Amino acid sequence: MADLFWPGDERAGTVFDEAAFLTAMARVETAWLAALAVAGIARVDTTVDLTALVGPDDVEVVAAAAESGGNPVLPMLELLRSRTDRDTGAWLHRGLTSQDVVDTALMVCARDAIDRVLAEVDQHTVRLAELAAAHRTTVMAGRTLTQHAVPVTFGLTAARWLTGVLDARDALAAVDTPAQLGGAAGTSAAAVEIARLSGADDPAKVALELTAETAAALGLTDRSPWHTTRAPVTAIGDALVTATDAWGHIANDVLLLGRPEVGEVSEPSRGGSSTMPHKANPVLSMLIRRAALTGPGLTAQLHLAAAASVDERSDGAWQVEWSTLATLARRTVVAASQTTELLAGLEVHADRMAATVASAVDALLSEQRSIATKAGVDDGPADPASYLGLNDHFIDAALARHQETRP
Amino acid sequence: MADLFWPGDERAGTVFDEAAFLTAMARVETAWLAALAVAGIARVDTTVDLTALVGPDDVEVVAAAAESGGNPVLPMLELLRSRTDRDTGAWLHRGLTSQDVVDTALMVCARDAIDRVLAEVDQHTVRLAELAAAHRTTVMAGRTLTQHAVPVTFGLTAARWLTGVLDARDALAAVDTPAQLGGAAGTSAAAVEIARLSGADDPAKVALELTAETAAALGLTDRSPWHTTRAPVTAIGDALVTATDAWGHIANDVLLLGRPEVGEVSEPSRGGSSTMPHKANPVLSMLIRRAALTGPGLTAQLHLAAAASVDERSDGAWQVEWSTLATLARRTVVAASQTTELLAGLEVHADRMAATVASAVDALLSEQRSIATKAGVDDGPADPASYLGLNDHFIDAALARHQETRP
Amino acid sequence: MADLFWPGDERAGTVFDEAAFLTAMARVETAWLAALAVAGIARVDTTVDLTALVGPDDVEVVAAAAESGGNPVLPMLELLRSRTDRDTGAWLHRGLTSQDVVDTALMVCARDAIDRVLAEVDQHTVRLAELAAAHRTTVMAGRTLTQHAVPVTFGLTAARWLTGVLDARDALAAVDTPAQLGGAAGTSAAAVEIARLSGADDPAKVALELTAETAAALGLTDRSPWHTTRAPVTAIGDALVTATDAWGHIANDVLLLGRPEVGEVSEPSRGGSSTMPHKANPVLSMLIRRAALTGPGLTAQLHLAAAASVDERSDGAWQVEWSTLATLARRTVVAASQTTELLAGLEVHADRMAATVASAVDALLSEQRSIATKAGVDDGPADPASYLGLNDHFIDAALARHQETRP
């Protein structure tokens, strides 16, 4: 998969793409059916694997038939039934509602995406920790409101980037991805009824076990139905955008520091121009920045959908989530990967940093001089390295926090 | 094309999909090359058609190679050059920059989408005019802040819907779709230089003619380069979202009036439930509402990209637009088509409207009674049809405005 | 009025502030009452001026009492009635509904804001036209994707800025601000009834005249009620954000070109730092950029409110608009004024532009050399001024468009 409108999309591979979603829906049906079979309710093979019956080639037909019922579950079921035996077809989806399948499949895909992002993030933090440690004495001009302020180091800059990524890591690591298995209106009435009619002594207990087993089989957590309480979805969005925020900050800095007039860092060599072969464009940074500019809007859509929840299933708000979450997740995976590459190959031009500092030394040390004057002491030699405050401490704090995330 | 995450997407067919965009880029190159040839600059066949050389099967490879340069133009050129003769390949894209091709292709696709939406809108207005005229005496309860207010008619409701759609129609009809042909930094320097080296007497004049001819060949308007002045893009977004706003309003009303406890209108029969066969879900309305809930966010992305413009080509903001505009355009086409179907088959239950009015007549006429009391007159018979104010006038005004849009 | 959270807010003065809104609501009641009196319906003085009865000191009490009914009209009416004679009080607001008063007052305030913005915009365009004309030969480095591309001029940069502002001017000039006078559910039933009971021969005609006269008295246009067809509101948002987009682009360029490493323009001197007295921060640009970053989100709120319209008055969506529109309007006025000051005092450092060009001449002319090589000609002297393409033409086109807007 690649996307002509979103260069770099292929980095996300099949994560949360349409085929992955279709497969995830089939996985949900498989896990539920197996639970029914294990419980002795469904008279079908307990090891049936419906995911083998659908594939990327089925996406188009399922998608094109989805409008009729408003979601893709009905056409997927029709397809599965046409490819399996009558008994399996008869027990398939018994006790579930479309939203159960869609929502649980969204969580399966989201879990995959979050895990992929976390794997990239762990590469970011390792590399940023290296940069922070390696450049703790590489003095550069601190810049505030676009103008030179006081000296900083590139190590501190890297430590700040690291802190942003660690904040995102905390948010991502805290995300819970629950299954949704509540039936028509979130009461699990059908599951209980089926269990009762199958002769269960405690149909409610059986229904709860069905849910627990299905969630476990899918690597998801168990939770009471959340058809119209959508915090599980918005929490994913909040975590993903916290990550794109952090990378956007890095990309903005690289884009500015990499302007020819500044020249203090360079992207790993890539890119080129259709008419000016000399140009080395900071492609990764600008594509990461692109993702960072769209993350907030996508996450806001998820919150808006949550805020518009109504009844036992929402009439339009719920349907907003699917494409929004998939798009946000894929873009985040792509940007994560691009950030890994950006950081891995980032070139730091300490000489240009030093040259900037040298030419701006008066401005950079004006605060120090002002303090000296107020204290009535001679202001001594103009050495930017003498005015770095808690540079080392802040770098060490970021490194220590990073170490806590290491196995 | 269909989209598993956006049921109904197939209604948009190939409008502004990836293959259409690839073809549009090839059309831009074709038109420019033809202009170069006609001007005697490029020594190639003036009737070359590069769009025949690329197709849907090429999307994946071009897309996957787009990240390297940050946009899909370079890989498309490489593909075209591999499939054409050396001379054509040599003259291809001479004088253009990637952004010219991407932006102009976006406008080609946007023009197609807008035309499609306008064609649907013209069906909406015809149908709404019929409903407004047919139901000008069908009294129903006016509802404000969810509660019964004073009587209205369903004809007036339809006239209000019509007004919203006509407002959108005005916005859509006013959209200008200019070509973008400015070269590396929007000066057309390369085009002038090529003209000069080809021996033109007035190279600037030739360059202007190249632009004018290319725009005309593509059905676009001519305009000075707008690489970082993006009002042409945001104006498209503003018009499209004005349309989804108007349809969202209709969908909201249908969803509410179609609730079983109200029952005053019904969607054309569709839908169904995976477990409750009796259910007739208002699928079209909820999918239209879905689009209406996402239009504002997508349009805001386009404005944000415009607001983040910088330099002669933006470093991330520009790249936000492609997917955003395509998504917004397709969703609008889909919702337009769904609205056509919704309105065409909408069932109006005048009996239920009358029943509601009868049961709520005291509330609906309390304002009228209050006026009578203040005027010291007997308040007469409680006839909701006697308290419709300018109902007829407002319906007629909407119908007249509609007539002005007819050929 | 100033706003501690939005430095510069005082530039907007009383435009669309709370007191202005309260006064505008009183103006609406005044105009309607006068129309009733002129029509011989209300037996009150035709020249009553209710706006003299309320002022800034009343804002708090009206605001604090607004929640009970969900909007500020009821408490304002109570206040007005307590300050006028019994007859006036009795006729006050007859035939109107709260939404009429709120919406029409919003339009009165919006009209004021738009006029203020347009007045600033006319200063922008004059100044930008001067800059474009004055600097048409001031060569500077064109920059794309942050890197040096081909030469441009500062005159062309100013012409681009001018074009963006002229696009916004077109959008602003096209905004219609209609009155809203439809009564409880948009039928004008109460107005017709009152006219009827006052003995009018043609009550409908009288009601239409009341509306027309009220709109005219307020400087607004006449339109059928638009309680839940909100394109008049969203069109204002679209125009205002198109303006902040254009100024944001200018601010971004000034912020970048004004970085010490580039130094090609400077803001008019202002600002300063709490600890570094040497610093001259580009305060105006960053505050303009701030507004540009928030305009899209505010406009999206207006569209979302429009898209959530329902019934004859919306249950939450309508109430979103008031604060959103006022905030957007004031911020736009503030940014307009800041842009006027920014442009008036903008310092252009042609020497630094020339120095950048000189140091980057190889990169800036590489495209020109490449064309020469392909043409097999000697590439001649490396003169950036020789590679400006249609620079003059594009500047002239912008200037000509500007001239068309001059009286």
Place this chain on the structure above:
Amino acid sequence: MADLFWPGDERAGTVFDEAAFLTAMARVETAWLAALAVAGIARVDTTVDLTALVGPDDVEVVAAAAESGGNPVLPMLELLRSRTDRDTGAWLHRGLTSQDVVDTALMVCARDAIDRVLAEVDQHTVRLAELAAAHRTTVMAGRTLTQHAVPVTFGLTAARWLTGVLDARDALAAVDTPAQLGGAAGTSAAAVEIARLSGADDPAKVALELTAETAAALGLTDRSPWHTTRAPVTAIGDALVTATDAWGHIANDVLLLGRPEVGEVSEPSRGGSSTMPHKANPVLSMLIRRAALTGPGLTAQLHLAAAASVDERSDGAWQVEWSTLATLARRTVVAASQTTELLAGLEVHADRMAATVASAVDALLSEQRSIATKAGVDDGPADPASYLGLNDHFIDAALARHQETRP
């Protein structure tokens, strides 16, 4: 404080209003100055309280002078210096930068707002737990996609609302509010330098203590400077919007269930109409819904500002946050309070619920019948109470989770 554009604003009292922000800034300066004095650096009284020197009457003058430097700190310092002795004035703000003061004051105000919201939330959960327990056998129609589905209970509905609020409570309780005390570019260089010149043995250690003590005095946590790593700000937004999402869901349900045709719940009596005295509008719900519709956009602004971070202080993005965060916080406090009142007085009409169920019993039990038919059993009596599945279990689970939050 009240807000004519946002009815109900006065419920937030002074929380995060302009005066509170000014006072918070003075508190930050006070705490820092005291820390300097305790450390023996500043030769001033250790118990000075600058907050006594400024008040609501100073807001206007400080705000109006804030544009010059781009933020309100400089004019506040000028004011404080004019009202205190020379020594205090000389030591005031030493070692800090404007952003330290603004950001830390934002956190002081945010902490206050969050605590206020949590206090309301604890009232919500108690009331919702009561409703869930009291109505666990109150059968009502489950509604999905606007149509009748299977039976639920009002107790389950309340339990779902409770779950949404508990999700928000978790998010709010997890919010960290750190102080920001890093000096000009986040290195604490000035603090270290001042400590050094005052003769400290270990100036770095002293600087860290200054920070720790100041944070503690303000009730905030300590953290390395986060001038351009803004997750602390976005996390607040994410938590607040999660709350408005949850209340929006409740409000939507109340608005729908309270429509006259449904009539299953009513708001506590309030409101009224300017022309229709009989109307009882669901004012609280629609105002809560209003807040829920704007929360996502405001939170997205905070994320966008974070994503646009650059350098050691951002040039426009930072300035976006102040008004956005204050507005979001106040609106959330207002909506929290409105939700408390809504829930406290919510009237549940079990008779109407029963009537709906009775009239729709065939639809509501069609799934049950379908299961029976498939199982080949007689479908027994049509008793909606027999088809509630895990209703009790899900209510109990929500109640148990609620209990865990009780002291």
